[in-house]
Amino acid sequence: MAKVDTSLVAHLPLFAGVKPDDLDEILREARSARYPRNTAIFEQGADAQSFFLLLHGHVRATKTTPTGEQIVVRYVAPGETFGLAMAIGAVHYPATAMAVDDSVVLIWPNSAWPRLIERFPAIATNTLQTVGARLQESHTRILEMSTQQVEQRVAHALLRLAKQSGKKLDHGIEIDFPISRQDIAQMTGTTLHTVSRILSGWESQGLVESGRQRIILRDPHKIVVLAERTADSSPI
Amino acid sequence: MAKVDTSLVAHLPLFAGVKPDDLDEILREARSARYPRNTAIFEQGADAQSFFLLLHGHVRATKTTPTGEQIVVRYVAPGETFGLAMAIGAVHYPATAMAVDDSVVLIWPNSAWPRLIERFPAIATNTLQTVGARLQESHTRILEMSTQQVEQRVAHALLRLAKQSGKKLDHGIEIDFPISRQDIAQMTGTTLHTVSRILSGWESQGLVESGRQRIILRDPHKIVVLAERTADSSPI
DNA sequence: CAGGCAGTTTGCGATAGCGCAAAACGGGCC
DNA sequence: GGCCCGTTTTGCGCTATCGCAAACTGCCTG
Numbered sequence: 001m002a003k004v005d006t007s008l009v010a011h012l013p014l015f016a017g018v019k020p021d022d023l024d025e026i027l028r029e030a031r032s033a034r035y036p037r038n039t040a041i042f043e044q045g046a047d048a049q050s051f052f053l054l055l056h057g058h059v060r061a062t063k064t065t066p067t068g069e070q071i072v073v074r075y076v077a078p079g080e081t082f083g084l085a086m087a088i089g090a091v092h093y094p095a096t097a098m099a100v101d102d103s104v105v106l107i108w109p110n111s112a113w114p115r116l117i118e119r120f121p122a123i124a125t126n127t128l129q130t131v132g133a134r135l136q137e138s139h140t141r142i143l144e145m146s147t148q149q150v151e152q153r154v155a156h157a158l159l160r161l162a163k164q165s166g167k168k169l170d171h172g173i174e175i176d177f178p179i180s181r182q183d184i185a186q187m188t189g190t191t192l193h194t195v196s197r198i199l200s201g202w203e204s205q206g207l208v209e210s211g212r213q214r215i216i217l218r219d220p221h222k223i224v225v226l227a228e229r230t231a232d233s234s235p236i
Numbered sequence: 237m238a239k240v241d242t243s244l245v246a247h248l249p250l251f252a253g254v255k256p257d258d259l260d261e262i263l264r265e266a267r268s269a270r271y272p273r274n275t276a277i278f279e280q281g282a283d284a285q286s287f288f289l290l291l292h293g294h295v296r297a298t299k300t301t302p303t304g305e306q307i308v309v310r311y312v313a314p315g316e317t318f319g320l321a322m323a324i325g326a327v328h329y330p331a332t333a334m335a336v337d338d339s340v341v342l343i344w345p346n347s348a349w350p351r352l353i354e355r356f357p358a359i360a361t362n363t364l365q366t367v368g369a370r371l372q373e374s375h376t377r378i379l380e381m382s383t384q385q386v387e388q389r390v391a392h393a394l395l396r397l398a399k400q401s402g403k404k405l406d407h408g409i410e411i412d413f414p415i416s417r418q419d420i421a422q423m424t425g426t427t428l429h430t431v432s433r434i435l436s437g438w439e440s441q442g443l444v445e446s447g448r449q450r451i452i453l454r455d456p457h458k459i460v461v462l463a464e465r466t467a468d469s470s471p472i
Numbered sequence: 473c474a475g476g477c478a479g480t481t482t483g484c485g486a487t488a489g490c491g492c493a494a495a496a497c498g499g500g501c502c
Numbered sequence: 503g504g505c506c507c508g509t510t511t512t513g514c515g516c517t518a519t520c521g522c523a524a525a526c527t528g529c530c531t532g
Contacts, residue, residue, distance in 0.1 A: 063375055069383040073375055088368020094375065117361065124360045125353065131367050132324020138374035139299055139309055139330065145381050146425035147305040150519070180479065189382035194519060196481055212479060212528060386489070417510065430489060432511055448498060448509060474532095481526070490516085497510070502503105 004032060004055075004106065012079050013130060014053065017122035026116065030106040035099035037178075041083070044096040048085030050107045054078050057103025058165065058177040061095045062186070072186040074134070075100075075177075077165050086110040087127055101177045145189050153188040154198050155227035158208075162217055173220055178213035245342075248315050249366060250289065253358035262352065266342040271335040273414075277319070280332040284321030286343045290314050293339025294401065294413040297331045298422070308422040310370070311336075311413075313401050322346040323363055337413045381425050389424040390434050391463035394444075398453055409456055414449035 006023045009015060015023055032055070035041055041052065044064060059076040073095050076082045085093050108116075117124040144153050158175070166173040181192040181199070188195070199215075202208045207223055209216045217223055242259045245251060251259055268291070271277055277288065280300055295312040309331050312318045321329050344352075353360040380389050394411070402409040417428040417435070424431070435451075438444045443459055445452045453459055 063379055065379060065383055067383075069379075071379050071382050073378075084368070087364055088371065089365035090368070090372070094372050118357070121353070121357050121360065124357065124364060128323055128360060128364045128367060129325035131364060131371060132320070132326070135324065135367060135371045135374060136326070136330050138371060138378065142309075142374065142377055142381065142425070143299055143301060143305075143307050145378065146307050146422070147301055147303075181481095182479080186382070189378070191520065192480080193482085193521080196479095197519095200481070416508090427490065428510080429491080429512085432509095433489095436511070476529100476531085478529090479527085481524100483524090484522090485520105486522100487517100487520080490518095492515095493513090495510105495512080498508095500506095500508105502505090 004030070008055070009053070009079075009106075012053075014081055014123065014126050016126050018120050022120060026120070027106070029112045029116070030108045032104060032106050035103045035105065037099055037102050039099050041097040041099060041103075041105065042093050044094065045092050048083065048090060048093050048110060050083065050109055051081065051086055051113065052083045052097075052108075053081050053106040055104045055106060057099055057101045057105075059103055059105075060098050060100045060183070062098070063095045070186055071189070072183055074137075075161065075165065081127070081130065084127065084131070086113045088131065100179070150188065150190045150194055151198050152227050152229065153190070154184060154195060155223050157184060157187045158215065158217060159220070159223060159227060162220065166217075169216065172209070172216050172218040174214075174216045179215060180213050244291070245289070245315075248289075250317055250359065250362050252362050254356050258356060262356070263342070265348045265352070266344045268340060268342050271339045271341065273335055273338050275335050277333040277335060277339075277341065278329050280330065281328050284319065284326060284329050284346060286319065286345055287317065287322055287349065288319045288333070288344075289317050289342040291340045291342060293335055293337045293341075295339055295341075296334050296336045296419070298334070299331045306422055307425070308419055310373075311397065311401065317363070317366065320363065320367070322349045324367065336415070386424065386426045386430055387434050388463050388465065389426070390420060390431060391459050393420060393423045394451065394453060395456070395459060395463060398456065402453075405452065408445070408452050408454040410450075410452045415451060416449050 004027050006020060006027060009027070010020060010023055015026070018026070030053075035057070041059065042048075042050075044062075054076050056078055058078075059082060061073040061076065061082060062070050063073050064070045076097075082097055083093060085091070144156060148156075161175050161179070162173045165176045167176045181195045185192045185195045199208060199210055202223075203210060205222075207217070207219045207226075209218050242256060242263060245263070246256060246259055251262070254262070266289075271293070277295065278284075278286075280298075290312050292314055294314075295318060297309040297312065297318060298306050299309050300306045312333070318333055319329060321327070353363075380392060384392075397411050397415070398409045401412045403412045417431040421428045421431045435444060435446055438459075439446060441458075443453070443455045443462075445454050
């Protein structure tokens with residue numbers, strides 16, 4: 001297996017406060033793997049045996065109801081951890097992880113976790129902070145779903161994606177991985193039909209340019225305005 | 237200040253893996269305080285200076301939008317921690333905490349946190365697990381808001397409250413603190429009007445008995461059935 | 473290069489739940 | 503015991519959004 005260069009991961013929040021020498025030791029416990037686009041990394045409900053760090057690509061975490069309805073929990077960007085079931089005391093993965101682009105991940109066996117945080121308590125602290133940040137994002141999402149109209153929620157979702165994984169273009173920001181209307185619907189609690197209608201509308205106003213699993217924000221500023229507009233703001 | 241008996245808190249998840257002698261040392265760093273019903277413990281956006289452990293009573297955490305709309309993030313039951321802004325790397329409290337009943341809390345200054353987790357790494361691990369559990373609950377809530385009708389969401393919310401803070405009666409379960417229609421609306425992403433209509437309907441079927449800030453589940457089993465019924469299940 | 477399929481667009485009718493308004497209720501406080 | 507205020511109930515019209523159906527499109531594959 002190709003060895004992972006410590007310099008590539010040393011700056012990640014997960015390893016803040018860990019000495020470079022130690023980092024090497026940590027990485028030796030991991031193996032790396034490549035997942036082609038549209039392959040599952042783990043399935044909701046499966047025994048959690050490993051935890052992951054995304055090095056390259058993009059991963060979508062989804063949660064499914066017994067009746068088959070699904071939401072997108074989040075998109076994982078390079079440098080972020082996922083599948084931390086062990087750390088948060090879960091025996092099974094609470095969500096399904098799928099590579100939406102060809103992706104490369106580091107994989108630690110769960111058995112490494114207790115040893116890791118014993119030797120490097122900073123890792124526990126760092127993880128607590130990331131999980132805490134995700135908790136706050138979830139609360140924000142709940143707040144949005146409770147108080148905003150669909151159009152605003154879609155605007156927020158796109159802006160967040162652009163911030164997390166946007167590729168700056170000469171004229172606009174492109175979301176840097178394949179994403180469908182359906183995916184956006186599952187991020188915002190609506191249907192792909194409604195998302196399609198909204199994006200069509202925006203496209204005709206020149207706010208976005210989009211097509212098959214592809215979205216470019218041509219006028220991010222106006223989308224911010226849309227996102228912040230309250231229901232009773234004056235139209236036009 | 238009255239000293240807190242270690243035996244009262246020794247069994248809490250927060251202190252799992254901490255030796256009784258050490259516990260005493262931990263508690264000496266805290267002070268306790270009493271908050272009468274309907275008083276704020278901290279406000280969203282304020283500088284986070286302390287973190288809290290609820291000993292007695294009930295606390296409601298709410299999050300408010302710039303435009304004044306509000307959701308209930310969660311209800312805190314005795315034995316649970318809240319206001320962990322420091323632990324998750326937040327400088328300001330992300331929510332407002334209010335005592336919904338006369339409440340007694342332990343309060344640690346944030347400055348105690350780094351020392352605490354250094355001396356007792358188990359506390360960091362335990363906190364990571366509780367925060368992780370809350371994250372999963374949030375995801376479940378998002379899933380429900382995305383896929384279920386209001387009636388089912390209200391059913392789920394009441395069942396959760398009953399489980400967390402239900403007082404078993406001869407015939408049913410009473411939610412053990414004052415809670416209004418408005419509160420339930422803010423937990424489920426709807427309006428107090430709709431909650432009122434739903435509860436009225438249930439009351440006429442003998443599923444619940446309720447009044448001013450008071451709810452008794454008279455037939456929890458049927459409410460479970462309601463909660464699980466999918467939109468396309470046959471009526472009656 | 474043709475075909476097929478996944479993803480997207482669009483129309484149209486149905487409706488759950490909102491928003492507003494007003495009345496009824498109940499409990500605590502003086 | 504009576505008053506007052508916060509809470510709850512209920513009616514009614516409205517509309518954002520869903521749900522279904524059908525057509526369209528662009529990409530990838532063979």
